[in-house]
Amino acid sequence: MxxxxxxxxxxxxxxxxxxxxxxxxxxxxxxxxxxxxxxxxxxxxxxxxxxxxxxxxxxxxxxxxxxxxxxxxxxxxxxxxxxxxxxxxxSGDTEERPFNRTERGEVYRKANNVDSAASFGSQNNFDATEIKLRHSLFPISRGDVEPYRMTFGEERGIQNAYTLTVPIIISGMSYGALGKRAVRSLARGIAQTGGLMNTGEGGYPKYHLMENCDLAFQIGTAKFGVRNRDGTLNDQLLAELAAKEQIKMIELKLSQGAKPGKGGMLPKEKITQEISELRGVPMGRDIVSPTHHAECQDYPSTIAFIRRIQEISQLPVGIKLCIGDPRQFFELVGEMKRQDAFPDFITIDGAEGGTGAAPKAFLDRVGMPLFPALKSANDILLAAGVRQRVKIIASGKLISPGSQIIAFCLGANAVATARGFMLSIGCIQALQCGSNTCPVGITTHDPDLERGINIPDKALRVANYIHSLEHDLDELLCSAGARTVSDLTFDHLYIPNESALYPFANHS
Amino acid sequence: MTIPKLKIISWITQIVAVVIMGQTLFFKFSAHPESVQLFSELGMEPKGRLLIGALELVACILLLIPSSIVYGALLGACLMAGAVIGHITELGWEGPRGELGMLAIVTLICCGITIVIRHRELPLLKAIHSDTPTERGRRKR
Structure with missing residues (x-):
């Protein structure tokens, strides 16, 4: 041998x-x-x-x-x-997953407000897989770009319509998934920019509320913070939360990209006394949320539930979902039309997964990736003639202006990212989010590790990151000759043949 | 993670080891005639006596600092193994010598127990004793 x-x-x-x-x-x-x-x-x-x-x-x-x-x-x-x-x-600079070193480096530079220009060409696999923006022969100047404004709830004419002025939202990360210092850094940073932060499904958002930023409260399948004993919605608690000045919107999470069709998970290592109280769950074992809302059994009941939340909260109410089968989404939109009840926004989550703990099979194999899902959803809403009634928020690995502009071209009205903001406050992609041992103190409740986070410094990085992204987005809009993100269309994209969007492209 | 009950046992054995090693330090560092006699027989007087005393002092300190207990136990066990070898080969077990020898054995056992309880804290061994297969019951329908 x-x-x-x-x-x-x-x-x-x-x-x-x-x-x-x-x-x-x-x-x-x-x-x-x-x-x-x-x-x-x-x-x-x-x-x-x-x-x-x-x-x-x-x-x-x-x-x-x-x-x-x-x-x-x-x-x-x-x-x-x-x-x-x-x-x-x-590892090479473009090898690592989920974010390679060039992608992370770009976020770090933006957060530090350092020039992100690079020389001597793209590091990416340029010809084969990268989607590109088709710029215009006649770019416009920065001054001609209109300031971003989008009002949620205007179609229903509700009193508490919310106007978003920053197109980049901090995606749902609960206190529980993140430590309190990380949550407060993000909240303080976004407050400085006037943007919106999603609370995640972690129950009463005690630490999110501390920094006076605009919040979208997320209701997960376990309904932490607004639940009855039997897992159904407690109207009273929801009304109380919705009455808070800072809570501007409600997001009903039907499914999430990390584990579509499976409930949220919080590993027992991360459940402290305080978290168990805020969520109303026991300590010492993993929290596994139910796979679906008790109220949502089929299309009619789901739409009815959305309408019920809209009535109770008197706020813009949206849903978050990761699309599995576009035909089901088509049915859902059909039901919206039948009942004449629309969510104020739909967050399309890509199937890539984020900080959330999820079984590997779900991370890797379940759900549609963001771009095709976003394109399908937008097309379905357009075909049904109700695109104007519903705003679309896209989320899933949109950490750089390059990928965000693609999402806007595919029909998103705003983008949300969680990991981008984690990187901005110092995440080093150690991949330990679920074990309470995060070496930079973001996804941990260990005081010795959380100590590393200085809230004012990190808040500044969050604000810098947003301002840099806005700057880059504006410049991309100029080059595409578009005055607002809503001027962008699918035709602004060049789709190479190895892209997941290739089947949607017009090849003539 | 180490089970709390075992942790208490570990602390008891640590303290026993520290007390036994600690009290001999006095004789070693003050050049007590009996200690000098012992080390002369081993051919280590005076440098070896002071060296071993210093190492025992280090072991005692490490055994009392929570993050370094397992290293202290390792060092203590090595020193005591050396002492036992000394008794077997040179010093013998007559009279008070036997008593000293027994103390060395007790300390060796205490350090050994500490190591066994805290073996997960040894960094290089961490990789291998992580996963012991447990039986997974079939899911009930």
Whole structure:
């Protein structure tokens, strides 16, 4: 049998396993007859021998250690160092997932208000997969771009219509998913820009409310903060929350991109006393929300439920969903028309998943990616003639102006991102959001780790990030010759043939 | 995570080890005739006596600082293993020597228990004792 390595590791391991007891004996004899100091070597070797015997004959868990002994340990050591080594040293700038180093670097630079110009060409796989904006032969100047304004609830003519002036929304992240300092940094930063923040489904938004920013309150399938014992909506609690000055909109979460068709999850490591009180759940076990709202059994009941929330809250009310089958979305829109009841906005979530803990199968395999889903939803609403009644918010990996402008071209009225804002406050993509060990203190409740976050400094970064994004979006609008984002259309996009949008493109 | 009950046991064994090692430090550092005699027989007087005393002091301190307990136990166990070897090979077990030897064995056992309880805190071993398979029951319908 041949082995690819020049060294036969199994032989080497056998040699090591024999050498250890022999060496221990030699040093023992040396300690006995030459100098007692040799026992400084005898003792560690005896320890090594014991561990080795345990690996070879004691434990039954690891075949590798049973066969190779202490040398097999090397594999586990190297493997445990792998993620860090890859991230620091070996991964290329465009290799990592979900965000590669160039994408993260762009957010960091925007958050620090550093010039993000790069030289000598694009790092991306330029020809094959990247969607491009078709610029105009006659760009307009910055002064001609109209300030962004979008009013939710104007179609229904409600008193509490909310006008959004910043097209980039902080997507739903609850206190629970994030630590309190992270939540307050984001809230304070967005307050400085006049933008909107989504509270996530984490119950009463105690920390979101502290910084006086505009909020969209999210109702998840477990209805934390507004639930009855049996999991149905408590009208009274919702009315009380909706009456708060800062809460401008309500978002009913039907499904989320990380795990469509599965309830939200909060791992038990992250459930503190306070969180268990704010959400009304026990400590010490994972919280798994139901897969669907008790009120939403079919199309009519779902639309009726949306209308009910609109009546109770007297606020603009929208839904958030990740699209699985566009035909179902078509049916849903049909039902809206039948009942003449429309949500004020629909958040289309891409299936890519965010901070949320989700089973790997759901992260990787369930739901439509954002761009095709957004395009389908927009087309369905247009075809049904109700596009004007409903605003569309797009979310899912939209952390850079380049991807955001694509979403606007596909019909979004506003974009939302969660991870972009996490990166802006210092996320290093350590991928530990679910284990309460976030090294930069964002998704943890460990005070020693949260300590790293200085709220005023991080708030400034959030504001910088938004201002840079707005600046870049304006410049992209100029180059496309569009005065507002609503002037952008699908025809502004160049779709290469490896893109998921290719089937939608007009190839003539 | 270490189970709380085991943590209490670990603290008891740590303190026993610290007390036993700590009280011999006085004899070592003050060059007590008996201690000098012991180390002379081992051929380590005086440097070895002071070196071992210093290492024992370090072990005692590490055993009392929560984040370094397991390292203190490791060092303590090594030192005590050395002491036991000394008794076996050179010093013998007669009279008070036997008593000292027994104390060394008790400390060795205490350090050993501490290591076993806290083995998850050893950084290099972390990778291998993470997942022990448990039986997953079939889901009830």
């Amino acid at each position: 041949s082995t690819k390595l020049a060294i036969n590791l199994h032989k080497l391991a056998r040699f090591t396993n024999t050498a250890i007891p022999i060496l221990a004996t030699i040093f023992f004899l040396a300690g006995r007859y030459i100098s007692f100091y040799y026992h400084f070597l005898t003792v560690p070797l005896l320890g090594l021998l014991l561990v080795n015997l345990y690996y070879l004959f004691g434990q039954k868990n690891h075949s590798l250690l049973r066969n190779f002994g202490i040398l097999g340990q090397g594999r586990y050591m190297l493997e445990s160092l792998g993620p860090e080594l890859r991230q620091y040293l070996f």
